[in-house]
Amino acid sequence: MKPAAFDYLRAETIDEALAALAEHGADARIIAGGQSLMPMLNMRLAKPAVLIDIMRIAGLDEIKRERNMIVVPAAVRQARLLARPELAQEQPLLAAALPWLGHYQTRSRGTICGSTAHADPSAEIPLCLVALDGEIRLRSRAKRRTVKADSFFTGMMTTAKNDDEMIEAVAFPVAERGAGYAFREVARRHGDFAIVGCAAVVTARDIHFSVGGVADAPSRRSWPLLNGSALDDALNAFAWELDAREDIHATARLRRDLVRNIGRAVIEEATRCRG
Numbered sequence: 001m002k003p004a005a006f007d008y009l010r011a012e013t014i015d016e017a018l019a020a021l022a023e024h025g026a027d028a029r030i031i032a033g034g035q036s037l038m039p040m041l042n043m044r045l046a047k048p049a050v051l052i053d054i055m056r057i058a059g060l061d062e063i064k065r066e067r068n069m070i071v072v073p074a075a076v077r078q079a080r081l082l083a084r085p086e087l088a089q090e091q092p093l094l095a096a097a098l099p100w101l102g103h104y105q106t107r108s109r110g111t112i113c114g115s116t117a118h119a120d121p122s123a124e125i126p127l128c129l130v131a132l133d134g135e136i137r138l139r140s141r142a143k144r145r146t147v148k149a150d151s152f153f154t155g156m157m158t159t160a161k162n163d164d165e166m167i168e169a170v171a172f173p174v175a176e177r178g179a180g181y182a183f184r185e186v187a188r189r190h191g192d193f194a195i196v197g198c199a200a201v202v203t204a205r206d207i208h209f210s211v212g213g214v215a216d217a218p219s220r221r222s223w224p225l226l227n228g229s230a231l232d233d234a235l236n237a238f239a240w241e242l243d244a245r246e247d248i249h250a251t252a253r254l255r256r257d258l259v260r261n262i263g264r265a266v267i268e269e270a271t272r273c274r275g
Contacts, residue, residue, distance in 0.1 A: 003041035010053045014060075017052050017166060018141040024050045025163040031055075032075055035102070035110035036118035054166070069171040070094075071137075078107040078115070078125075090174045092273070093132060093181040093199055097124045100183075103191040113167040119157045119217070121245075122193035124185070125170075126153055127212035130220050131199035132172050136161075139168040153217040179203045180273035182266040185213070186258055188249060195250045196258040200270040207267055209235075214255045215242045235263045 011017035021028050027049040031037055040046040054060060060075035063084060070090055072081060078101055081087065081094070088095040101107060101115070101124045115125040116136060128134070129149035136152045138145050138161055152160050161167065175181065185197035194213040201208040202225075210220040221238050223231075239259040244252035 003038075004044055004047045006041075006048055007050045008053065009050060011057060014054075014057055014139070014168070015141075017054050017057065018139065018164075020050060020052050021164045021166060022141045028052055028163075030074075030117070030166050032114045033077060033110040034114075035106045036114055036120070065090075065174075066171070068174050069135075070174060071169050071171045072112045073169040074111065074113040074167055076112055078102070078110045078112055079104075081112055082107065091132070091172055091181075092175055093183055093201065094128055094172060096181065096183040097128050097197075097199065100124055100185055100187075100190065100194070100197075106191075113170055116152075116170050117159065117161065117167050119153050119159050120193060121153075121156060121215065121217050122195070122197065122213040124194070124197060124212070127194075127197050127199055127210055127218045128172065128183075129153075129170060130212075130218040131201060131208065131210035133208075134170060134172045136167055137169045137171065138162075138165045140165045144168070149218075150220060156216040176201075176203060178274060180270035182269035182273060184262050184266050184269075186262065196255055196262060198259065198262045198266045200263075200266040202267060202270040202274060204274070207270075209238070209263060209267060211238070211242060211259055211263070214239075214244045214259060216245070231264065231267065232260070235260045238263075 029048040031051045031053050055075050060073040064071040082098040115123050134149045136147045147160050180202045183199045185194040187194050197212040199210045207223045212218040223234050239256040244255040246252040
């Protein structure tokens, strides 16, 4: 199929992009890498009147370090973050998860913020943002605001972003000293969307465990340092709380089993990796 007709604006500045968003609202869509948006246009699941291309805007393609945060602006491609030499030391969870994000070809075009805006419940970037308690930095012509990841993803491919806002950047906390990080997922093949993805952060005090691909948005739970049957019970309760989806890829029962089994594995791995 071909997309419905739309106007195209190549924005040269953020102000130009924000002015277009303010004018067109829900009839406008931001495009950067286009790896999520273009298939939706072609299948006519999205029919914007205006596409606003931001990839030529200066300063949006440079990863920044702000104290204890890795700030990834809107035009940073996924491959660029994955290739960051210091990423494994800065944030091991991201370094472990990014190779699962799509394929080489899509990572070379797709952006981190684009995946965030698309908000697929099986995608790795939303899961990492929730797992790390990251933040999404939104901007409209009138103001800037920051939303924590656990409040940003509100349902199946829906977010707290307003129609006149763009994601200016997302920010991931750097690794906490003495914490361990681990990520695993199960997919039909490496690079496909996850049937279940699990991320664990284990500190000296507690366990933070997050799951994607099961419910309509990534979800996180925090527990004290559990082991043995207590950990099994916590994982089982979480698996049932997620109200697992059932589709052509997996039954709800399989997804619950994967949460229990992969969950224990990633928590044990994160515990072993504590510095």
